Amino acid sequence: MHSRPMDWVPDLSDRPGPKYLSIARAMAEDIATGALQPGTQLPTHRELAYQLGVTVGTVSRAYAEATRRGLIDGEVGRGTFVRRRIGRDMGEIPAGANRGGIDFGLNFPPMGTTERDAFSDALKEIADSRDLMNLMAYAPHGGAPRHRQAAADWMRALGVETDAGRAIVTTGGQNGMLAAFAALVQAGDTILVEKLTYPGIVPLAEMLGLKVQPVDMDAEGVRPDALEEACRNFAPRALYCMPTLQNPTNAVMGEHRREDIAAIAKRYNLILVEDDLYRFLVADAPPPLANYLPDQAIFITSAAKQLAPGLRIGGISAPRAMVPKLERAMRASTWMASPAMAEVFSLWVDRGIASTMAREKATEMRGRQAAAAEILQGFTFAGHPTSMHLWLTLPEPWTDRDAVAVLGEHGVIASSGQVFATAPGAGRNRLRLSLGNPKDLKIVRHGLGVIADTLAGAPQQAASIV
Known part of the structure; x- marks a missing residue:
């Protein structure tokens, strides 16, 4: 060492x-x-x-x-x-710490009897279907026509102006991101990202040989002046951003901000990759960025948060001219999304079950965010009434390294803010707390209580109190 x-x-x-x-x-x-x-x-x-x-x-x-x-x-x-290893910062309890802890690390959605019963019913129906053999065979790279129609209906319910001819079924959101960048950006190109963003974009860019350039943010996400400056200085090919319940900051772009971002992207011929998988939680969110820029914007979402992570189903809406390239990228990456899981997804969309799950998750998160506002009084954090996470500023003299380690010893898993950083210093002395992962509200309240009590003291004192 x-x-x-x-x-x-x-x-x-x-x-x-x-x-x-x-x-x-x-x-x-x-x-x-x-x-x-x-x-x-x-x-x-x-x-x-x-x-x-x-x-x-x-x-x-x-x-x-x-x-x-x-x-x-x-x-x-x-x-x-x-830096500390990313895996640990994302919530892994250090070796020797209290196991069976309360997990505020990864952003899992709350799930219960609705998901269990709907999955069981769908599998039974599929097992008895005359179409069963087709679900075991190869499907078109962008998804079978019925599944693409369901993806288009799902995204339209989210406010996206699309149809089955512009929709592609993916193996989750990460696969959608991979397909988009592999299809539309070349090795050596620069892509712009928020200075705090979903950590999966960085290894994806490295794998494809892309240069990542952070863009400064404010309370609404990407700043237009910073985006314009980056376009002038770096000649980027694409912008990846999360305009609704941004991960990790919970920023929501207002309508005027979306118009400004779309106008800059159009002026510099910038491909806009919109990751909007939390959009279903915000009933009054402004229209998707893709609606403002229909000829050069890709809308990506995933069933992982709205329905269930294990489905591994997502959707892309793209300009028609880009669809063939995206289909080729799907072929090169996963060949196709699983037809069997796409059929479960389609049944849920067609019968309104997906909408029910979305409403139930938003209601559950409203209660969990209310508990956070109550228990973390006196602390500074950015939340949202229905978000699955919150962005906590640590009180002095705490650092994110200390907080992750000490909370881990107390059986509470949290994510260091620096995991989400693409710019030096971004995310320092912050924690992202994922409120959807613990099983129920009682466990959430207990874990938040441990966090509040721990951070109320100094790191050295808190480490000795279990």
């Missing part, structure tokens, strides 16, 4: 390519092997440049690249440190 700032000096002798990338790759390898442990302080830019015989600018570029990859983070006045 390397624990002192001047200990780490990578060997670049057998590494081809730009020096700054070689440094970043060496850092990634040492983190993966454990030679660089989470929390290790790295050399200053000037000191590492001296040790390697390169310019300070080269080291600065290397550290910036490592930050973009989520490997390190800098703290003003303290230095640059190796």
Whole structure:
């Protein structure tokens, strides 16, 4: 383990390519092997440049690249440190901690008897269907016609202006994102993302060889002035954003903001990839961004939050000209979504069961958010009456690293805000708490009580109280 700032000096002798990338790759390898442990302080830019015989600018570029990859983070006045592993920050209880904890980590939806009974009934109906053999065979890459129609009906209920010819059935939202970027963006292109965003976009971009550039945000999400500046400076190909109940900040873009974002995207010929899987929770949300930009916007949603994560079914609505490319991307990635699960989904949409589930989840989350507002009085956080998560600002002297570790010892799982960061310093000393995952409101209230009591004290005191 390397624990002192001047200990780490990578060997670049057998590494081809730009020096700054070689440094970043060496850092990634040492983190993966454990030679660089989470929390290790790295050399200053000037000191590492001296040790390697390169310019300070080269080291600065290397550290910036490592930050973009989520490997390190800098703290003003303290230095640059190796980040904690993403898996742990997303809610894994540290080894040796209290197991069977209360999980506010991953954003699972609340589920109960409605989902169980509807799934059981659908499987029984499918088992007795004359169409059973077709559900075991290959389907078109974008989904069977009936399933594409159900996806279009589902997205229209969310306010999207679409039809079956523009709809594609995907294997969940992540697969939809992969298909969109694989089909429409080329390796080496720059994509813009919110400076705090869904963590799955970063490894996806790395896999496709895309450059990720963060865009500044405010209480409504992406700032138009920051987006315009990024378009001028980086010539990006696409923007990925979450305009409704943004993850993790809960921001909701107003109608005028959506108009401004769409206008900028049109002016710079920017493909707009709209991830709107929480939209069903906001009854009065403004129209989807895709409606403002019908010729160059992709709308992506997923059944994971509204229905059930295990379905692994999602939907894309795209301009007709882009549909063939997206179908080819589906073929290259998963060939097709599962016809059997797409049939369950279609039955639920056709019979209004999907709408019932959406209403029940919104009602359940309203109660859980109300409990959070009551129990976390005196703390600063961004919530929404029906959101599945909240964005908590930690009181001094707490850091997100301390909070995740101490709460884990107390049996409560939380996600560090830095997991969602694409810009240096973003998300620091924040927690995202996913209120939908615990089984019921009683458990939610207990877990929030533990969080409130823990954060009311200092980290050293709280760590000793179980």
